[in-house]
Amino acid sequence: GENVEQHPSTLSVQEGDSAVIKCTYSDSASNYFPWYKQELGKGPQLIIDIRSNVGEKKDQRIAVTLNKTAKHFSLHITETQPEDSAVYFCAASNRFWGGGADGLTFGKGTHLIIQP
Amino acid sequence: DTGVSQNPRHKITKRGQNVTFRCDPISEHNRLYWYRQTLGQGPEFLTYFQNEAQLEKSRLLSDRFSAERPKGSFSTLEIQRTEQGDSAMYLCASSLEQGTSGYTFGSGTRLTVV
Numbered sequence: 001g002e003n004v005e006q007h008p009s010t011l012s013v014q015e016g017d018s019a020v021i022k023c024t025y026s027d028s029a030s031n032y033f034p035w036y037k038q039e040l041g042k043g044p045q046l047i048i049d050i051r052s053n054v055g056e057k058k059d060q061r062i063a064v065t066l067n068k069t070a071k072h073f074s075l076h077i078t079e080t081q082p083e084d085s086a087v088y089f090c091a092a093s094n095r096f097w098g099g100g101a102d103g104l105t106f107g108k109g110t111h112l113i114i115q116p
Numbered sequence: 117d118t119g120v121s122q123n124p125r126h127k128i129t130k131r132g133q134n135v136t137f138r139c140d141p142i143s144e145h146n147r148l149y150w151y152r153q154t155l156g157q158g159p160e161f162l163t164y165f166q167n168e169a170q171l172e173k174s175r176l177l178s179d180r181f182s183a184e185r186p187k188g189s190f191s192t193l194e195i196q197r198t199e200q201g202d203s204a205m206y207l208c209a210s211s212l213e214q215g216t217s218g219y220t221f222g223s224g225t226r227l228t229v230v
Contacts, residue, residue: 006158034218042223042224043222043224044159044221096176103174104161105161106159106160107157109158
């Protein structure tokens with residue numbers, strides 16, 4: 001089955017700096033890669049996703065890049081703010097039908113800390 | 117409709133007891149998923165429904181676990197004869213079959229087995 005590795009496990013950056021979280025996946029058939037933000041006591045919230053027919057996607061301060069050859073994808077957050085502090089999860093799936101995929105395999109998460 | 121609703125938020129039970137959790141998805145979403153999340157880990161897929169049909173079950177879903185979605189709306193997840201290893205956050209999510217919105221997760225039910 002799919003295996004998703006996520007690094008680093010903890011990332012501390014100064015407010016206003018950029019943060020980058022990296023994930024690798026094992027199943028070359030994976031075609032859907034979402035990123036989730038989870039705050040304490042809440043469920044994961046989808047912040048951005050990318051499908052395998054696209055190499056990069058951007059939404060305001062957040063961007064995701066995908067390298068299918070190397071089987072890795074990354075989350076980039078620019079101009080970080082205190083409210084960006086949370087745990088971020090990457091995920092991968094080899095099944096989707098236009099919308100959400102089934103059976104997402106998640107990484108172990110990155111605790112992002114924004115230092116004021 | 118404000119999102120995916122899960123009840124209860126917290127459940128403490130004694131080992132060997134049965135527990136049942138409920139999930140109310142976003143009303144127009146026909147896909148519903150159950151995940152389990154333990155401390156310091158990412159969510160792990162358990163099962164998913166399309167309308168009332170349970171289409172996939174993970175190997176994590178032992179015989180003590182059963183999920184239903186009888187009318188294609190809300191879903192229940194029951195754990196029989198709970199064990200300490202069942203202690204986790206149980207997350208429900210829903211999505212449209214078509215569209216680009218991805219999953220919407222609820223806030224979860226935290227189960228503690230003592």
